[in-house]
Amino acid sequence: MRPSGRAGREAPPLSRDRIVEEALALLDEEGAGRLTMRRLAERLGTGSTTLYWHVKTKDDVLDLALDAIFADVRIPRGSGQGWRADITALIDGWRAVLLKHPWSSALLGRPMLGPNVLARSEFLYATLLEAGVGEPHLTAAAFGLSNYVIGSALMQATWLTSAEQAVRQAAQEHMRANRDRYPALAAHGPLAAGDDWDTGFALGLTWLLDGIEANARH
Amino acid sequence: MRPSGRAGREAPPLSRDRIVEEALALLDEEGAGRLTMRRLAERLGTGSTTLYWHVKTKDDVLDLALDAIFADVRIPRGSGQGWRADITALIDGWRAVLLKHPWSSALLGRPMLGPNVLARSEFLYATLLEAGVGEPHLTAAAFGLSNYVIGSALMQATWLTSAEQAVRQAAQEHMRANRDRYPALAAHGPLAAGDDWDTGFALGLTWLLDGIEANARH
DNA sequence: CCAGTGACCGGATCAATGATCTGGTGCTCG
DNA sequence: CGAGCACCAGATCATTGATCCGGTCACTGG
Numbered sequence: 186m187r188p189s190g191r192a193g194r195e196a197p198p199l200s201r202d203r204i205v206e207e208a209l210a211l212l213d214e215e216g217a218g219r220l221t222m223r224r225l226a227e228r229l230g231t232g233s234t235t236l237y238w239h240v241k242t243k244d245d246v247l248d249l250a251l252d253a254i255f256a257d258v259r260i261p262r263g264s265g266q267g268w269r270a271d272i273t274a275l276i277d278g279w280r281a282v283l284l285k286h287p288w289s290s291a292l293l294g295r296p297m298l299g300p301n302v303l304a305r306s307e308f309l310y311a312t313l314l315e316a317g318v319g320e321p322h323l324t325a326a327a328f329g330l331s332n333y334v335i336g337s338a339l340m341q342a343t344w345l346t347s348a349e350q351a352v353r354q355a356a357q358e359h360m361r362a363n364r365d366r367y368p369a370l371a372a373h374g375p376l377a378a379g380d381d382w383d384t385g386f387a388l389g390l391t392w393l394l395d396g397i398e399a400n401a402r403h
Numbered sequence: 404m405r406p407s408g409r410a411g412r413e414a415p416p417l418s419r420d421r422i423v424e425e426a427l428a429l430l431d432e433e434g435a436g437r438l439t440m441r442r443l444a445e446r447l448g449t450g451s452t453t454l455y456w457h458v459k460t461k462d463d464v465l466d467l468a469l470d471a472i473f474a475d476v477r478i479p480r481g482s483g484q485g486w487r488a489d490i491t492a493l494i495d496g497w498r499a500v501l502l503k504h505p506w507s508s509a510l511l512g513r514p515m516l517g518p519n520v521l522a523r524s525e526f527l528y529a530t531l532l533e534a535g536v537g538e539p540h541l542t543a544a545a546f547g548l549s550n551y552v553i554g555s556a557l558m559q560a561t562w563l564t565s566a567e568q569a570v571r572q573a574a575q576e577h578m579r580a581n582r583d584r585y586p587a588l589a590a591h592g593p594l595a596a597g598d599d600w601d602t603g604f605a606l607g608l609t610w611l612l613d614g615i616e617a618n619a620r621h
Numbered sequence: 622c623c624a625g626t627g628a629c630c631g632g633a634t635c636a637a638t639g640a641t642c643t644g645g646t647g648c649t650c651g
Numbered sequence: 652c653g654a655g656c657a658c659c660a661g662a663t664c665a666t667t668g669a670t671c672c673g674g675t676c677a678c679t680g681g
């Protein structure tokens with residue numbers, strides 16, 4: 186016990202897991218832009234350069250943090266609810282996690298190869314296979330669903346986080362000023378529509394699933 | 404003519420447009436990660452600080468560059484082909500532009516409020532309205548289509564650009580090593596499937612359009 | 622013709638950041 | 652007890668976005 190390195194440090198010894206854990210807290214509190222190795226080290230009560238003993242680069246920290254949040258997405262394995270319900274639950278959970286950690290959307294442009302992500306992708310493919318979806322619809326379905334969630338979360342997070350920075354207000358005024366140039370957009374666009382992202386997302390998901398179902402054997 | 408500022412400079416005087424133009428060239432050649440104000444200035448044959456007279460911040464340059472590429476997306480206004488063909492053409496053009504400039508995918512996390520993007524969004528909304536799509540399907544349709552393209556382009560660009568950096572190889576080996584843990588993924592995943600992104604994208608788009616059509620009045 | 626105004630340019634400079642080099646410090650095993 | 656190892660951190664470097672302040676030209680009013 187207490188394998189502390191220095192004289193009487195109270196915190197557990199630095200570890201990869203502790204770094205990721207603190208990185209997650211920092212990201213949730215201040216966003217991706219403010220994650221610095223120095224700041225992270227400070228929060229951990231350690232020197233900034235020490236982190237590099239446990240982690241190769243800063244990108245490593247980001248990759249690990251990104252994969253970590255997907256541990257919260259429950260995999261509805263063997264729920265007995267049918268493949269449609271299972272996939273809906275998976276996708277909804279996926280989306281919820283992305284929206285719960287808005288900084289994650291900014292990181293979606295990197296390859297997601299962590300164990301949590303892979304496990305959930307595996308479930309998606311397996312469920313579709315079991316439902317009788319074959320190529321080329323299988324690839325289209327898996328990609329379509331993934332891409333749809335990713336795009337939706339990215340756009341919603343972008344919109345919501347920039348809302349506080351008065352970007353939204355500027356956009357609204359710009360919209361009103363050029364109302365004649367963008368009539369449909371001004372009347373029905375994201376600014377006119379409320380903040381009901383959920384039903385819109387659910388509708389699109391239904392359409393995708395309908396299309397998939399039409400090409401499944403069961 | 405020749406309103407050159409200094410003694411006999413051959414290039415036209417620096418302007419916002421020239422900056423954006425050169426930024427686009429730099430981005431296309433070297434990617435988003437290597438766009439630096441200094442490098443950009445060097446290519447323009449000017450001092451790095453001079454750029455800040457024409458542009459407020461680096462983000463301005465990125466926003467302008469991102470909107471600029473969408474000028475190449477043809478708006479099929481009044482094509483007489485029907486709304487489905489028009490929207491398909493718009494979405495396909497949107498996707499083509501994103502894939503032609505892979506760096507753009509990394510910038511999709513910022514609000515896109517440039518004139519080119521707004522004009523094309525306006526066309527999307529207007530076309531859907533004309534097709535008889537009303538709320539809440541209108542918002543769902545517009546968002547669904549946009550998010551689907553964005554997510555697809557993001558994922559494909561991520562995958563393709565990281566392919567050269569041997570990330571793909573590492574992923575493939577990781578996949579083979581854990582083949583038992585990810586059976587469906589290993590057999591049918593993006594690594595197993597070829598590089599035929601197009602048909603998968605087209606299929607998903609069809610499903611979305613089918614769903615939209617089922618909720619339109621015409 | 623000439624002083625002055627303002628658009629435009631850039632060298633020096635600052636603070637922040639990712640990453641490395643190098644030298645510790647204390648625990649543990651033989 | 653002492654040698655090796657896991658772990659830590661100060662000093663340091665290069666890069667980058669951004670600002671300060673002083674320059675340089677074209678043009679204009681008198």
